[in-house]
Amino acid sequence: MSLPTPPNIDPAKLADFHNVLKQSKRIVAVLGAGISASSGLATFRGTNGLWRGQDVMQVATPAGFRHDPGLVWQFYSYRRREALKAQPNAAHYALAELARRVAPGFVTLTQNVDNLSPRAGHPEAQLKQLHGNLFDLRCVDTVGCGYTERGNYENPLTPALDTIKDETLTLGHIDPDNRPKANPILLAGLARKNAQILGDKYDDKGPSAVDLAPLKAAAAVGGEQELGARPPPMSDIRLSSGLSKDDLPQCPKCQANILRPSVVWFGEALAESTALEADALFAEDTEPIELCLVIGTSSKVWPAAGYAEKARKKGARIATINMDAGDAKGLRPDQDWVFVGDAAAILPELLKPVIGDPGAWKKSTDS
Known part of the structure; x- marks a missing residue:
């Protein structure tokens, strides 16, 4: 140290x-x-932050995971690898x-x-x-299966996720028009939470910028200064999974579903x-x-x-x-x-x- x-x-x-x-x-x-x-x-909102080059809706929300779990797993495989290298x-x-x-x-x-x-x-x-923790996993079927696993440091979790070997690598292209849509129930929940936080300052005339802020790429929400030098960050990597369910970590308990990172995504409690x-x-x-x-x-x-x-x-x-x-x-x-x-x-x-x-x-x- x-x-x-x-x-x-x-x-x-x-x-x-x-x-x-x-x-x-x-x-x-x-x-x-x-x-x-x-x-x-990397921090999240800095010049080289994680959210500068990635759409938070695609890589850090339940909707994004349902839409393309391979893309999300690529993102979190990168983060797991970087965290394992760090001290x-x-x-x-x-x-x-x-x-x-x-x-x-x-x-x-x-x-x-x-x-x-x-x-x-x-x-x-x-x-x-x-x-949560990058190295904890859980089955996507929380109710029916409920499998959880703590402290899994295997890297990569599957051979198919061993795709990002160089921080300067460019993998495919994200179509900005092909992205998951926010769930109306989720938006209503966010509106209620913001009403509790803002009190009299809250405007309930439809979904406002305040309501939607947690769902935006954080680059659009505000800036956080980068703290310290590091290699070219995740923002330099364009992800496009093309991965199937079989390429992703499988639940060893139910053997019917895939695992997800046991972290709290935007829109989750x-x-x-x-x-x-x-x-x-x-x-x-x-x-x-x-x-x-x-x-x-x-x-x-x-x-x-x-x-x-x-x-x-x-x-x-x-x-x-x-x-x-x-x-x-x-x-x-x-x-x-x-x-x-x-x-x-x-x-x-x-x-x-x-x-x-x-x-x-x-x-x-x-x-």
Whole structure:
């Protein structure tokens, strides 16, 4: 594990943060893709982000999977391969150490599916993987079969998926007119959710831009600055599967259906147990939350985008760690902090009063 050069942080701001950290008994962290950028993984909305070159409707929705499961599996095979090549960085390890030192008062809510936090040794009981894990699989027939599999690191999962051997490879062409259509029931559900979120600001005169935003390619929704250099990303790869059902991972239980990645796609709800565990952190009858860390996320995807505000209502001060200061939402200048830069460089410095110098906890991570 390499440790990036610590950034220049305002001493007064750092001292104020350290004072709160040392007194905090309950801490919540909300993670986005930016924390894994130093590990070489692309973010979603950056210049070279995953959503810049791929239509989210085709590769990350239930409708897209029904429309062309081979295309979706090509996309996720690429992501699995990249995640397997990546290594946890200092930010992952620092949070894992914080979890051990503050247990059980520290919980991480991660939107990432790259498995880097578990690989860094983050205690499972204090890590909620909101959107699932790339290396967990499940049968598409959830009711009739219900097969699930955790920790499948085989790469590729089938010979037919061993098609992307070079990041600069171009595979076919996506027809922009041949794409799955949004389900009206799904749109109605999104409208209800946005009405709950926006309250009086919500306009219910037909499907609005707000209603449809979760279904658009994220490049059309907004930008998130790229965090760190990496090889040519997925946006340089044009996918066209041409794969049949027999080419894809088969369910070993029912032997009648294919498997899908056990991740949460756009338009899907979080797993019920995960959602309940996350919401329980902010329940009215729980102890106050003193500190909330918002790391590497543009805070555009719900429900994770609302967790910082829930923590704030529980008394928390918010620390945003991101390459883009604009990702700090609802900032209170006299209460909250924004630390701009690479999370892998910033977090070890921020957490040092509790986790100690990196040399003290790096030894266990190198073994």
